[in-house]
Amino acid sequence: MLKEKENIGFNGGFDLLDAYPLRFCNIVERIPSDGIQETFEFRIPDQKIRHVIVNLCPTEPWELPNWVILEHKTTEFLNKLKEIKIRYFPEARYYIAITKKDSEPIAEAMNYASNAEWMEIFALDPKYPQDDPVMLLKVILDVDVNFGQDAMTQGILILDAQTISAIYENGILGNTVNSRFIALSGTGLKENEIINVQLGTPIEKVLHNRMKACTCRVFINGPLRGREITDLSLKIDWAVNNIMVLKELDSKVIFPMIKSDELALTTNVLGELRRCVYCNFCDDICPVNLEPALYYHSYTRGEKHKARLYNLEKCIECGLCSFICPSKLELLQTIKECKISDKQK
Amino acid sequence: MKKLLKPIEPIIDKGLDTLESFIHTHRKVNFLFGALFGAFDGLLRSSKETAQSQPFIRNNYDVKRFMGAVLVALVFGWVFPAIYFYGWQCVISKLLVSFIIGVFVVDVLWAIIAREDHISEGGFVSCLLVPAILPPQSPLWLVGLGAALAIIFRNVLGGVGNNLVNPALFSRLFLTICFPSFLVTGYQIPFVDMPDLHAFRYGLDAITHATPLTAFKTNGEVTSYLSLLIGTSSGSLGETCRLALILAGLWLIRLKVVNWRIPASYLGSVIFLSIFFSVIMGKSVAPPLFQLLSGGLILGAFFMATDPITTTYSQVAKWIFGAGCGFVTVLIRDFTSLPEGVMYSILLMNLLAIPIQSLMVKIRYRL
Numbered sequence: 104m105l106k107e108k109e110n111i112g113f114n115g116g117f118d119l120l121d122a123y124p125l126r127f128c129n130i131v132e133r134i135p136s137d138g139i140q141e142t143f144e145f146r147i148p149d150q151k152i153r154h155v156i157v158n159l160c161p162t163e164p165w166e167l168p169n170w171v172i173l174e175h176k177t178t179e180f181l182n183k184l185k186e187i188k189i190r191y192f193p194e195a196r197y198y199i200a201i202t203k204k205d206s207e208p209i210a211e212a213m214n215y216a217s218n219a220e221w222m223e224i225f226a227l228d229p230k231y232p233q234d235d236p237v238m239l240l241k242v243i244l245d246v247d248v249n250f251g252q253d254a255m256t257q258g259i260l261i262l263d264a265q266t267i268s269a270i271y272e273n274g275i276l277g278n279t280v281n282s283r284f285i286a287l288s289g290t291g292l293k294e295n296e297i298i299n300v301q302l303g304t305p306i307e308k309v310l311h312n313r314m315k316a317c318t319c320r321v322f323i324n325g326p327l328r329g330r331e332i333t334d335l336s337l338k339i340d341w342a343v344n345n346i347m348v349l350k351e352l353d354s355k356v357i358f359p360m361i362k363s364d365e366l367a368l369t370t371n372v373l374g375e376l377r378r379c380v381y382c383n384f385c386d387d388i389c390p391v392n393l394e395p396a397l398y399y400h401s402y403t404r405g406e407k408h409k410a411r412l413y414n415l416e417k418c419i420e421c422g423l424c425s426f427i428c429p430s431k432l433e434l435l436q437t438i439k440e441c442k443i444s445d446k447q448k
Numbered sequence: 449m450k451k452l453l454k455p456i457e458p459i460i461d462k463g464l465d466t467l468e469s470f471i472h473t474h475r476k477v478n479f480l481f482g483a484l485f486g487a488f489d490g491l492l493r494s495s496k497e498t499a500q501s502q503p504f505i506r507n508n509y510d511v512k513r514f515m516g517a518v519l520v521a522l523v524f525g526w527v528f529p530a531i532y533f534y535g536w537q538c539v540i541s542k543l544l545v546s547f548i549i550g551v552f553v554v555d556v557l558w559a560i561i562a563r564e565d566h567i568s569e570g571g572f573v574s575c576l577l578v579p580a581i582l583p584p585q586s587p588l589w590l591v592g593l594g595a596a597l598a599i600i601f602r603n604v605l606g607g608v609g610n611n612l613v614n615p616a617l618f619s620r621l622f623l624t625i626c627f628p629s630f631l632v633t634g635y636q637i638p639f640v641d642m643p644d645l646h647a648f649r650y651g652l653d654a655i656t657h658a659t660p661l662t663a664f665k666t667n668g669e670v671t672s673y674l675s676l677l678i679g680t681s682s683g684s685l686g687e688t689c690r691l692a693l694i695l696a697g698l699w700l701i702r703l704k705v706v707n708w709r710i711p712a713s714y715l716g717s718v719i720f721l722s723i724f725f726s727v728i729m730g731k732s733v734a735p736p737l738f739q740l741l742s743g744g745l746i747l748g749a750f751f752m753a754t755d756p757i758t759t760t761y762s763q764v765a766k767w768i769f770g771a772g773c774g775f776v777t778v779l780i781r782d783f784t785s786l787p788e789g790v791m792y793s794i795l796l797m798n799l800l801a802i803p804i805q806s807l808m809v810k811i812r813y814r815l
Contacts, residue, residue: 320504322504326505327502327503327504327505328502328503330502349504349505351498352496353496353497354496355464355489355494357457357492358457358492359493359494361450361453362450363508366494368505369505370498370499370504370505371494371496371497371498371499372497372498372506373494373495373506373507373510374494374506374511374512375490375510375566376497377511377568377608378608378609378610379609380511380514380609380757381759381761382514382705382756383707383756383761383763384509384704386763397761397809413809413813414813420502422502422503423503425501425502425503425506426506427507427509428507429507429509429513429514430511431497431506431510435501435502435503436501436502
């Protein structure tokens with residue numbers, strides 16, 4: 104049965120897929136690691152799993168798209184899921200969250216679900232950060248968890264498509280899984296590609312010959328939620344979904360109003376630092392209905408304890424407030440600092 | 449456009465670079481012209497700061513665009529209609545005086561004295577609003593004084609981001625107290641016809657002392673709604689062509705520069721309360737549609753009450769803010785000897801915005 108859920112507990116968000124259309128060319132090549140290979144191993148959780156959420160809802164354009172794993176054979180993928188269900192979590196209920204942009208997998212999954220009582224299909228808005236665990240749990244199961252809290256404690260397991268194929272290969276078929284797909288994109292690269300890379304390969308080797316000759320910065324798992332990598336000898340593990348290389352635009356560009364395409368997707372802040380003008384952009388875009396400017400003002404007045412009174416723990420650190428702020432304030436940084444002093448207490 | 453600018457780009461870029469390094473190496477020059485150069489440079493070139501903390505990409509939308517959108521909306525909303533109705537000589541001279549005194553003299557001097565590193569874009573908006581809320585025949589020195597007062601007052605309170613009340617309205621209040629005679633006279637009858645050269649320059653040489661609201665106050669005369677809507681009735685320079693103001697305001701709402709809650713609640717409460725009082729008191733108070741379309745209500749509701757800094761931050765409180773503005777406006781118009789109350793209502797609610805905001809925060813987070 105199909106449940107279309109729109110804007111349930113989710114008034115803000117931002118359609119990044121529209122704002123930054125990225126196209127991946129179809130080249131999928133295998134990059135072997137020279138050193139020690141690492142393998143994927145699935146550890147069965149200790150808790151009793153009651154709900155399994157399959158996340159097929161990438162909301163960032165630089166994330167691995169669905170077609171790489173599904174290969175337009177959604178039924179086959181769901182058959183794999185059924186095997187996993189029989190083997191590992193027979194009593195759990197399955198929820199498939201698919202982005203609304205992928206009409207083909209939705210149709211196939213609907214077709215499949217009409218004969219399968221154990222699963223439900225959810226067509227979700229492809230708005231960032233819909234695929235965040237907190238948002239998924241809220242929209243699908245109506246369960247409230249705080250950011251950073253493990254959903255496993257409530258008996259809920261969230262899996263992405265690639266992990267499910269890997270569990271199937273490793274657990275059901277008994278093959279060793281030592282490689283994974285990674286999306287490579289960004290303005291610092293010659294081409295946007297999807298690569299199949301062995302675990303344990305250093306990032307250096309992956310990016311070799313692919314980067315443009317300019318100052319670039321490398322980000323793992325996207326520039327919004329991910330982290331910056333300065334040490335390129337870091338090895339790729341299973342948690343790496345995508346690598347993004349962005350141009351470091353640290354010089355002034357003349358006539359920026361007519362060059363928005365050239366400036367987009369660079370690390371430039373695209374504006375000058377100003378004082379907060381209370382424009383309400385941050386609380387309009389906030390997916391969890393917080394008011395980030397309140398934290399900023401509390402912080403600048405030196406009243407971190409006050410910031411914590413305004414539902415600070417609900418923040419999922421998606422970074423949209425800093426992203427949208429026309430005054431270019433570091434709102435996410437402020438929120439994180441307000442949170443840190445909480446832990447120290 | 450891109451191709452046209454391509455050949456001159458490197459020349460301007462290099463020129464600005466040399467100028468910048470010159471200014472930064474000479475301390476005295478930097479002291480005097482640093483802020484002015486910064487503002488000029490900021491208009492032509494993007495900043496060179498890069499994101500050092502998460503998130504590492506930022507949206508292409510800054511305060512300059514925010515203010516630029518308001519400026520464009522105001523130019524289409526009142527400058528062009530006013531040029532048609534009152535002639536370009538009247539409008540352009542006021543704008544020049546307002547900008548030169550407000551932004552290029554007072555704000556630059558303030559930046560030098562207070563050692564600010566940049567000139568705020570908000571000054572342009574205030575200086576574009578000051579002539580709009582003064583009568584068409586007001587002397588130029590009055591416009592200049594108004595612009596200077598607006599900018600000084602805003603800067604004294606700490607600049608854009610800290611102003612307590614709308615600077616343009618505050619300066620008008622100041623002028624109303626100091627020079628009341630100039631603000632009740634000097635209303636011109638708008639020109640309505642195919643403009644010839646003379647009319648395009650001077651408009652119609654006919655002075656009236658009656659705006660539709662004062663006419664209603666003195667003899668109960670209701671001006672036709674159509675003439676109020678398209679601007680063929682007298683009034684302050686920028687408030688008469690309500691049709692253009694509404695269209696410009698809706699454009700700003702679409703861009704999300706203007707928060708739709710404030711015009712909706714302000715205009716809605718004016719209509720509601722004026723219907724209420726009309727039903728109770730009959731013909732002695734102004735009819736609802738006349739109240740909506742007369743005076744500075746449309747200009748105030750779309751462009752002044754919505755000034756984001758002086759309203760509340762909480763979205764729910766914005767409804768209270770707008771409704772309060774409407775309440776005070778209708779009260780002043782209907783029950784006092786003053787013909788117009790938009791200025792007072794917005795200024796009063798600007799001050800009340802702070803307690804409303806803190807109250808809303810307390811209610812929302814159960815403090």
